Amino acid sequence: MKIALIAHDRKKDDLIQFVTAYKTILEDHDLVATGTTGQRIIDETGLPVTRFQSGPLGGDQQIGALIADNAMDMIIFFRDPLTAQPHEPDVTALIRLCDVYQIPLATNMGTAEVLLKGLQEGFIDWRLLADRRK
Numbered sequence: 263m264k265i266a267l268i269a270h271d272r273k274k275d276d277l278i279q280f281v282t283a284y285k286t287i288l289e290d291h292d293l294v295a296t297g298t299t300g301q302r303i304i305d306e307t308g309l310p311v312t313r314f315q316s317g318p319l320g321g322d323q324q325i326g327a328l329i330a331d332n333a334m335d336m337i338i339f340f341r342d343p344l345t346a347q348p349h350e351p352d353v354t355a356l357i358r359l360c361d362v363y364q365i366p367l368a369t370n371m372g373t374a375e376v377l378l379k380g381l382q383e384g385f386i387d388w389r390l391l392a393d394r395r396k
């Protein structure tokens with residue numbers, strides 16, 4: 263499965279903690295991330311990650327484009343609900359595309375845990391039936 267990992271600045275420590283805790287699940291999958299988040303995951307967990315642009319520079323939109331191409335299976339996006347983001351429209355657009363294309367999306371650690379445990383149990387296997395371009 264192709265999984266996107268994204269965190270706003272004040273949530274990056276939480277995401278690193280989460281990725282470290284679930285490394286044994288995540289290492290079996292194809293990971294992508296926005297720029298700064300991806301670099302921290304690489305540096306601090308050793309997992310291979312394909313990095314896109316930083317969020318404010320278009321990274322959310324690049325990941326959204328993969329959703330529209332049916333090339334993304336799950337989004338884990340630890341948003342900061344208490345800080346205004348300069349690229350809020352991009353964040354909203356990414357979340358909207360998850361809803362347009364029925365892509366599992368977690369915006370906090372509680373839901374992310376459920377999604378990864380569901381992934382491990384095969385609950386997301388229906389994505390394998392999707393018509394994939396990549």
Ligand SMILES: O=C(CO)COP(=O)(O)O
Nearest residue numbers: 296297298299316317318
């Ligand atoms: O801003 C982000 C998501 O909207 C995350 O971008 P970075 O991973 O580059 O900090």
